[in-house]
Amino acid sequence: MAVILTTPRSFSSCKKAQEMLQQAGHEVRIQSPVKPFTEMELCSMVKGVDALIAGLDEITSAVIQAGAPTLKVIARNGVGYNNVDIAAARDYGVTVTITPGTNSIAVCELAFALMMGLSRKVHLMDANIRNGQWTRVAGSELFGKTLGVLGTGAIGSELIKRCFAFGMKILAYDLVPKAELVSNFNVQYVGLERIYQEADYISLHLPASAQTKGMINAEVLASMKQGAYLINTARGDLIDETALAAALQSGHIGGAGLDAFVHEPFTDERFWGLSNVLLTPHSGSYTAEAVERTLVTASQEVLRVLNQQKPLYAVG
Numbered sequence: 001m002a003v004i005l006t007t008p009r010s011f012s013s014c015k016k017a018q019e020m021l022q023q024a025g026h027e028v029r030i031q032s033p034v035k036p037f038t039e040m041e042l043c044s045m046v047k048g049v050d051a052l053i054a055g056l057d058e059i060t061s062a063v064i065q066a067g068a069p070t071l072k073v074i075a076r077n078g079v080g081y082n083n084v085d086i087a088a089a090r091d092y093g094v095t096v097t098i099t100p101g102t103n104s105i106a107v108c109e110l111a112f113a114l115m116m117g118l119s120r121k122v123h124l125m126d127a128n129i130r131n132g133q134w135t136r137v138a139g140s141e142l143f144g145k146t147l148g149v150l151g152t153g154a155i156g157s158e159l160i161k162r163c164f165a166f167g168m169k170i171l172a173y174d175l176v177p178k179a180e181l182v183s184n185f186n187v188q189y190v191g192l193e194r195i196y197q198e199a200d201y202i203s204l205h206l207p208a209s210a211q212t213k214g215m216i217n218a219e220v221l222a223s224m225k226q227g228a229y230l231i232n233t234a235r236g237d238l239i240d241e242t243a244l245a246a247a248l249q250s251g252h253i254g255g256a257g258l259d260a261f262v263h264e265p266f267t268d269e270r271f272w273g274l275s276n277v278l279l280t281p282h283s284g285s286y287t288a289e290a291v292e293r294t295l296v297t298a299s300q301e302v303l304r305v306l307n308q309q310k311p312l313y314a315v316g
Contacts (some may be wrong), residue, residue, distance in 0.1 A: 002026045002050035002306050003070075007037055007057050008077040010291045017295040024303055026050075035265055036083075039063055046071060051302045053077060053295070054084075056264070056282070061088035068092050073305035075298040078103065078285060080235060082208040086316035097301040097311045101154050102293040103285035108158035110284045111203050111233045114257025115142065115163075117278050118229050124275060143167040148199030150192070151234070152178055156205035160185050171195050196223045201231065208235035218243035227254035233284040236261035245270040248277060259284045 004021055009032045011017060021028050031037075031045070036056040046052060046067035052059075053075045064071065064085060073095045074084060081098055089096050117123060120139035128135045147163045149156045152174040160170055164185040172187050173195055181187040195202060202224070206212050216230070217240040224230075230253055232239060241262055247253040248271075255276040261268075264282055271277050285294065301311045 003029065003048060004051040004053065004302060005029045005031065005045060005049045006053040007031050007033060007042075008053065008055040008295065009033060010286070011053065011077075011295055014292055014295045016292060017299040020296065020299050021302070024306075026306070042066075051075065051306060053298050053302060056080075056083055059084045061085045064088045064092050064094055067094070073097065073302055073311075075099075075301045077294055077298050080207065081315055082235065082237070090316060095305050095311060096315050097298070097305075097313045098315055099294045099297040099301075100313055102297050103290040104154035104158050106287040106290035107155045107233050107284035108162065109287075110259060110280065111155070111159050111205075111231050111257070112162050114231050114233070114259070114278050114280075115201055115203070115229065118255040118257055118276070123278060142201075145169070145200040146171060146198055148172070148195035148202040149187075149205060150174075150195070150202065151205035151207075152181060152187075153205060155233070156203070157181060159203055159205070160187060168201075171199060193223070196220060197225060199225060199228060201229045203231040204234045204238050206234055206238060208237040213237045214240045216240060216244065218246070221247040221253060224253065226252060229253070229255045229257070231257045233257075233259040236264070236266075241268060241271075245274075248274050251276075 004026050006028060012030050012032045018028060039058045039060045039062055042057055042063045043066040046063060048070055049067055050070050051073045055077050059074060071094050074089060075097045079098050079100050081096060084096055086096060119142060121137040124137045144167060146169045149160055149172045152172050160181055163170060170185060170187045171190050173192050177189040215238055221243055244256060248256060257278045259280045260282055271279065301313060304311045
């Protein structure tokens with residue numbers, strides 16, 4: 001019998017994943033944190049644990065060392081693993097897995113919702129009515145506008161399909177272009193500079209890395225089309241938040257829909273008073289359907305490693 005620690009808050013309500021692990025004969029220790037665990041908090045939890053199903057927790061070298069020698073696998077509940085010290089995991093022989101494709105629909109639908117909400121000023125008219133004002137606010141249509149998609153993996157591709165159906169012209173950037181997107185949805189793969197200059201909406205779907213950290217900086221924002229909308233349901237590290245706040249305040253950037261932030265929970269008051277911003281608490285993958293798919297996939301990866309089988313979605 002192995003000991004499996006789970007830290008995603010949603011695991012406590014996912015009976016399918018719980019039963020899968022328990023029926024395999026393992027002890028499941030379920031944590032339901034209000035926010036991701038810190039290094040110090042995790043260090044005291046992982047001792048004697050064989051597997052960790054993790055959310056956005058701070059899984060540093062110290063955490064992995066504290067889990068040695070029993071810890072065998074860290075299964076990320078999602079596709080991002082920038083909070084996991086991959087080098088330390090490799091040094092201690094710990095497998096790290098992700099759950100690609102399980103939340104693609106959920107995240108792309110939130111990105112699309114943010115686009116729609118900003119373009120039609122839904123949040124402003126809702127606030128007007130709640131304040132007793134029957135006041136309309138003129139919006140704009142997606143039809144005929146240009147969308148720039150940075151990263152055409154599973155999520156970016158799903159967003160492209162929906163925006164194509166709404167009559168948008170689509171520019172895309174990716175190191176590995178997809179021929180099917182070009183042939184089926186008239187996607188044009190171009191350089192970043194052209195996207196910044198021409199796109200009415202820019203949606204980020206790139207991983208956080210040394211190359212992408214802070215890529216949306218003051219210079220890039222200044223090069224964007226006047227009034228462009230920026231959507232980020234990927235990673236907060238992609239954006240220089242100070243530069244974005246200034247661009248939103250000046251009106252050069254027409255609006256931003258943000259679901260990911262450099263530091264979470266997000267407490268930057270510069271954004272709170274801006275009427276051209278929609279903020280959500282890193283909830284792109286938080287639908288009932290995606291939660292179950294993701295946790296079941298993470299649990300399956302854990303069982304594969306514990307059974308000395310090759311995982312399907314190992315990283316690093």
